[in-house]
Amino acid sequence: MAKLWDKGKNTDAMVLEFTTGNDYAVDMNLVPADILGNIAHVRMLHKIGMFNDQELDTIEQGLIDILEDYKQGKFEITPDMEDVHTAVENALTERIGELGQRIHLGRSRNDQSIVDMRLYVRDMLLQVTVAALDCADTILHFARRWWDTPMPGYTHTRPAMPSSMGLWAGAIGEQILDDLMLTGAAYAMMDQCPLGSAAGYGVNIKIDREFTSGQLGFARVQNNTLAVQNSRGKFELAVIQSCQHLMIDLSRAAADIIFFSQPELGFITIPDHLTTGSSIMPHKKNPDVLELVRAKAADMNGLATSVASMLTGLVSGYSRDLQLTKEPVIKALDITLASLQIMKRMFEGLEVNDKKCVEAFTPDLFAADAANEGAIQKNIPFRKAYKIVSENLDKMQMGNPKLIFKSRTHQGAPGNLKVEDAHKRLDLHRLAITHRIKTGDEVIKRLLTKTSQGGQDKPAE
Structure with a gap:
């Protein structure tokens, strides 16, 4: 199988194996893309006068036929081919002769x-x-369906504040x-x-890069x-x-x-x-x-x-x-x-198990709420309210989990998710x-x- 870079000199078999690696297998993913790129390139070469109409038609048909073989599982890339570019060009040359060897003009692998x-x-x-x-x-x-199911919110994987499903x-x-x-x-x-x-x-x-880009539907060159x-x-x-x-x-x-x-x-x-x-x-x-x-x-x-x-x-x-x-x-x-x-x-x-979500609530989940409320109601700094709550955690009253949807109504909170x-x-x-x-x-x-x-x-x- 001829390599695109073959200059007629022998290359060590171990070098060929090492440099090819599994590229030939990876490139099976790229066969359709390589064929599309080839078609766009030869159309550009035709546009600048490197192929006549009949030659272009022959090349296009050959490439389309190779793609059809690929879709039917009849096209493969073997290790001696190295990559998809060699495999496609060689397959094309086998089909249409020397004309297939001309498609690489103005291009590199x-x-x-x-x-x-x-x-x-x-x-x-x-x-x-x-x-x-x-x-x-x-x-x-899912969020919209279960928007009003309260559940504990966690930080450090420990219960922290009221949240919702x-x-x-x-x-x-x-x-x-x-x-x-x-x-x-x-x-x-x-x-x-x-x-x-x-x-x-x-x-x-004098290639036309804009033409090729347009053929392939790129946004720009x-x-x-x-x-x-x-x-x-x-x-x-x-x-x-x-x-x-x-x-x-x-x-x-x-x-x-x-x-x-x-x-x-x-x-x-x-x-x-x-x-x-x-x-x-x-x-x-x-x-x-x-x-x-x-x-x-x-x-x-x-x-x-x-x-x-x-x-x-x-x-x-x-x-x-x-x-x-x-x-x-x-x-x-x-x-x-x-x-x-x-x-x-x-x-x-x-x-979702609504009952277990609610049952998981404990009084200390409302500690931050109590600090906020204490600061506002007593008109004291939040830091003082925080300390008061922290010193009385054993006396915390259980809040109503369902009320979080009324108390947390600012944008993005449980009561105002704006899922829409x-x-x-x-x-x-x-x-x-x-x-x-x-x-x-x-x-x-x-x-x-x-x-x-x-x-x-x-x-x-």
């Missing part, structure tokens, strides 16, 4: 690899965003929406076309060709970090559910179908799903650290270190997508993401329709 990752990551970030919106929607509905769940839903600001920023970074940067220093051909290369890995790190924030919030939610559902508290019950069992203890109903979400959040921290460490100290331009930044971001996106989907399922099944405002934010996010997905689908449809059949025609606005 460097910018080809970057565009593959950006196309792949853009699509995956849209999927993650949809999953995050679905998860947040479910959690916010709605406040707890609403917090998780809003945190996920906040996380999507970072996801959006990561998407914007990835939504820049790198093609034409070649190995970081441009090419001596990433201008400076060296900046394109230097952004490799760094943009991937931003994506991992956006996933990291989502996973931190899912991990906390998972830990909370484990804590609240333990038999000693029993505020929440995890239904049997969302638990697993023990090989020795017949009675066990284990929250394995939640424990694995916690573990996967920790794994995410490792992925971010790994990529950041790879980038530190690199000189400008491409270094082979950057090959290893692909797999962590692919794994991060897979982890986040699966975790959002399973946590949505978890919140759909959770059962969070839902409005969610709906705006969903409207934007729906439009972005529709636009992306149209781009792919045009790329997979041959130019001779109107593939480069843009739909009417």
Whole structure:
């Protein structure tokens, strides 16, 4: 199998094996993106006169056929091929002859690899965003349903102040929406076309980078060709970090559910179908799903650290270190997508025990309330009122948990959660993401329709 960099000299087999690593397997994720990038590139070469109409038609058909083979499980990348770029170009050459070897003109595997990752990551970030919106929607509905169920609030895992099931769940839903600001920023970074940067220093051909960018539906061309290369890995790190924030919030939610559902508290019950069992203890109903979400959040921290460490100290331009930044971001996106989907399922099944939530209240949960009330009623400094309460904790009177919804009515408190405002934010996010997905689908449809059949025609606005 010919390598794209083959100069006719023998390379040590151990060197080839070591430098390839598992890149060939990782790159199976990138086959559709590589084919789309190839189609856009050859259309640009056709536009500047490097291919005639018949040649373009032959190349486009060959690439479309390879994609169809991939979808049917008939296309594979083997270790001797090294990567997706070699595999696709060689497969194309086998189909259409020497013409297939001409598609690399004005391009390097460097910018080809970057565009593959950006196309792949853009699509995956849209999927993650949809999953995050679905998860947040479910959690916010849970908050609205149980908004008036009082429960103890905890600090340091110890009872602290009156809270509510709605406040707890609403917090998780809003945190996920906040996380999507970072996801959006990561998407914007990835939504820049790198093609034409070649190995970081441009090419001596009058290529049309704006045309290629438009074909692939990017928001803009990433201008400076060296900046394109230097952004490799760094943009991937931003994506991992956006996933990291989502996973931190899912991990906390998972830990909370484990804590609240333990038999000693029993505020929440995890239904049997969302638990697993023990090989020795017949009675066990284990929250394995939640424990694995916690573990996967920790794994995410490792992925971010790994990529950041790879980038530190690199000189400008491409270094082979950057090959290893692909797999962590692919794994991060897979982890986040699966975790959002399973946590949505978890919140759909959770059962709340109102009685146990109320029974868990003790007089000292109202100590801070008593200090506030004492300071106001006696017109004394809060610090004095605090001391009076602290010296009389054994005399504290039990408050009515249900009254917290009348005493805590400022914005965001248990009695005024404004869940409807969070839902409005969610709906705006969903409207934007729906439009972005529709636009992306149209781009792919045009790329997979041959130019001779109107593939480069843009739909009417």
